Amino acid sequence: MVNLITGPRGSGKTQQMIDLANEKVKTSSGNVVFIKRSSKDTYSVDFNIRVIKMADYPDILTLEEFVGFLYGMAAGNHDIEAVFIDSILKQANITLESLPTFIEKLNKISEDAKIDFYLSVSADKAEIAGVDTLGCTVL
Template identity: 65%
Template structure:
């Protein structure tokens, strides 16, 4: 499943994502990853969560490369149970126009690899009209 956390910039989505990730790692037997744009605000993540800062991977510049990165993670670690992606519109040239394609591909990875995704989007839910919400859950 792909869980979406939506809302305008500055509405507290990052803190909610961190709280959700910290709770997830307490309640699962596998691994939890937290992907964000920069190294800021990672100090409040549990030490049991693998934090990945995309600023360290500047060569990832589009959806296909980003999804390839996620597939690489899943092929290297079959124990991933949850992946949190904070502020997706700041990553790899992903925007409101191409986010429907990105969400569809995440749903496929989720189904194939049995991974729960949590994605924060700096937009109101109403702005995601082209996103097929079947297989998604809007958390707010």
């Protein structure tokens, strides 16, 4: 399942994602992963959550490469239950226009690998009204 957390910049999406991840790791029998552009604002992430800074992977520049990175994570660790991706529109070249394609690919990974994805999107619900969010839950 793909879950979207939307709202304008500065509306608390990152903290909401951290809170959700911290709750998820308490009840999870597998691994929880939190992906951010940098390590900023991750001081309150539970120690048991694997934090990945995409700044450490500067060669991942396209949506396809980012999806390949996620497939690699899933293939390398079959115990991942949830992946939280903060500020998705700042990852690789993902835009509001390419978000439906990305969501479609995440739904496939989610179905195949049984991973729940949580994405924060810096956009109002009105801005993503035209985005195909079929198969997603907007939190």
